[in-house]
Amino acid sequence: MDFDGIIACGDSYTIGPVYNSKDSVLKHISQVREPQNAWPVFLAKELNVPYVNLSRGGASNTEIALQPLQTTSTFKKPLMIFGFTIDIRYPYFGKDGKIASLNGMRDSDFELEDSLRENQTTLAKDFMQRFLLPTKANGYTGMDNLFVESVKRVMNYEKINTNATVIWGDIHSQYVYDEHRSLGLKKQFSNKTMSRCFNSVTDWFPLQQLSTSEDHSFQISSTDSHPNKYGCQRYAEAIQKFIASIS
Amino acid sequence: MEYDYLLACGDSFTEGCQDIIGNGPEGTWPGVVAEHFKIPFSNIAKGGASNTEISLQPLQSIIPEFAKAKRPLIIFGLTVPYRLPYLMPSWGIIQSHYSILPEHMDEGDVRYLKKFALDMLNTYYPNMDDTEIRGRSSCDEPHDSIDGYLFATQQSIKIMMQYKIINPNAEVMWGWIHSSMTEDVVDTNLLLPYRDYCFNKHSGWLPLQHLTDEDEKYWLKANDHHPNEKGIQLYADFFIQLLENNNGF
Numbered sequence: 001m002d003f004d005g006i007i008a009c010g011d012s013y014t015i016g017p018v019y020n021s022k023d024s025v026l027k028h029i030s031q032v033r034e035p036q037n038a039w040p041v042f043l044a045k046e047l048n049v050p051y052v053n054l055s056r057g058g059a060s061n062t063e064i065a066l067q068p069l070q071t072t073s074t075f076k077k078p079l080m081i082f083g084f085t086i087d088i089r090y091p092y093f094g095k096d097g098k099i100a101s102l103n104g105m106r107d108s109d110f111e112l113e114d115s116l117r118e119n120q121t122t123l124a125k126d127f128m129q130r131f132l133l134p135t136k137a138n139g140y141t142g143m144d145n146l147f148v149e150s151v152k153r154v155m156n157y158e159k160i161n162t163n164a165t166v167i168w169g170d171i172h173s174q175y176v177y178d179e180h181r182s183l184g185l186k187k188q189f190s191n192k193t194m195s196r197c198f199n200s201v202t203d204w205f206p207l208q209q210l211s212t213s214e215d216h217s218f219q220i221s222s223t224d225s226h227p228n229k230y231g232c233q234r235y236a237e238a239i240q241k242f243i244a245s246i247s
Numbered sequence: 248m249e250y251d252y253l254l255a256c257g258d259s260f261t262e263g264c265q266d267i268i269g270n271g272p273e274g275t276w277p278g279v280v281a282e283h284f285k286i287p288f289s290n291i292a293k294g295g296a297s298n299t300e301i302s303l304q305p306l307q308s309i310i311p312e313f314a315k316a317k318r319p320l321i322i323f324g325l326t327v328p329y330r331l332p333y334l335m336p337s338w339g340i341i342q343s344h345y346s347i348l349p350e351h352m353d354e355g356d357v358r359y360l361k362k363f364a365l366d367m368l369n370t371y372y373p374n375m376d377d378t379e380i381r382g383r384s385s386c387d388e389p390h391d392s393i394d395g396y397l398f399a400t401q402q403s404i405k406i407m408m409q410y411k412i413i414n415p416n417a418e419v420m421w422g423w424i425h426s427s428m429t430e431d432v433v434d435t436n437l438l439l440p441y442r443d444y445c446f447n448k449h450s451g452w453l454p455l456q457h458l459t460d461e462d463e464k465y466w467l468k469a470n471d472h473h474p475n476e477k478g479i480q481l482y483a484d485f486f487i488q489l490l491e492n493n494n495g496f
Binding site: 131 | 409
């Protein structure tokens with residue numbers, strides 16, 4: 001595989017470890033970020049190429065698929081890696097014209113979101129929660145369809161720039177010990193699209209499984225399942241293994 | 248003309264009302280321009296598209312032959328600001344409700360869309376009543392501030408320019424074609440820092456619709472200001488002249 005830089009896209013599982021301050025007073029408002037320990041950093045180091053990390057905590061799959069449109073990198077032959085996330089994040093276009101994502105779809109998520117909004121307006125919960133139901137069009141939920149379209153969209157980057165290589169897969173998941181996507185859903189993708197899914201090196205489990213263990217040694221803490229430095233190293237190793245398998 | 252492929256994005260003014268005129272993609276202004284220069288083209292514009300949707304059309308469409316192009320040109324034809332982009336549950340794609348003006352809010356065929364649109368509208372224009380929203384949305388009176396949907400348009404233009412970075416061999420042009428203010432200059436606040444790539448600088452900073460709005464003979468039919476075949480030729484002539492003169496830059 002021939003590439004001159006990595007463009008990494010994803011959510012908080014790609015952005016790098018974040019620790020709350022140990023100070024009992026500051027712990028809710030102060031965070032220590034370790035972007036230097038994000039998996040794209042380890043991967044770039046191993047492959048000896050530069051990288052940009054465009055991920056954003058809380059991003060939905062739709063938003064992740066559009067993150068390359070924010071890049072300022074000038075790689076001629078980029079390796080574009082998309083680390084997808086849990087489905088229950090609703091993407092919408094905010095008043096700044098940028099795509100944003102609602103963190104969850106439960107009533108409490110909407111209440112929290114509404115309380116955070118300056119003008120106390122409510123999001124259209126009735127409309128958005130319909131995405132959790134199967135659609136008449138194909139039987140899949142609206143969120144399933146958002147994911148499928150997101151994957152198709154990321155593969156289109158190769159059509160816009162024929163020198164780009166796209167790989168993708170699930171990293172963050174609500175089903176850590178299950179095959180994240182149903183066989184039926186995956187049948188909506190072409191063979192080429194499926195051949196670019198790095199979950200093939202983890203038996204189709206999301207990478208989050210690599211950082212989830214009983215002793216929590218690969219995650220931030222026993223109550224925070226985000227990967228720590230060592231978990232991120234595991235993610236990088238898995239993706240490197242995948243890259244080697246298709247090169 | 249240095250380009251070897253034309254990709255056109257936009258709304259119905261670029262899509263060319265093919266179902267009514269009946270000349271297929273070749274009869275739209277991108278088709279006429281491509282035929283003039285004997286290059287392949289793809290017209291992926293869609294009627295009713297918002298500027299946000301237009302900016303994302305290259306990622307949501309099948310673009311035949313684009314991958315073979317060594318020096319493609321992407322032209323984005325912008326539209327009116329008051330269109331609402333939203334995600335479609337059935338297919339997961341980004342599409343648009345064609346107007347958030349109050350009289351058009353009952354015409355959506357998606358259940359719950361009205362409430363969604365109204366809620367989102369409130370986020371764009373907080374604390375404004377219906378009259379104020381209408382004034383801002385219809386752009387009857389030019390205003391200095393950039394807010395609400397103009398933010399969305401500005402963000403869309405940024406995304407359009409990003410395709411030059413995604414594909415360093417591609418060239419990008421953008422500008423207004425469809426507008427509710429055909430006799431007014433486009434909002435120059437929105438142009439910077441991308442005005443060099445805006446084709447409206449060659450149309451006196453007027454949206455291209457001004458070329459066809461003056462005379463009914465260019466309209467699709469009475470009270471329908473979409474360009475007919477003659478109008479489409481006017482738009483095509485504009486781009487042909489532009490591309491023959493220093494490729495528009």
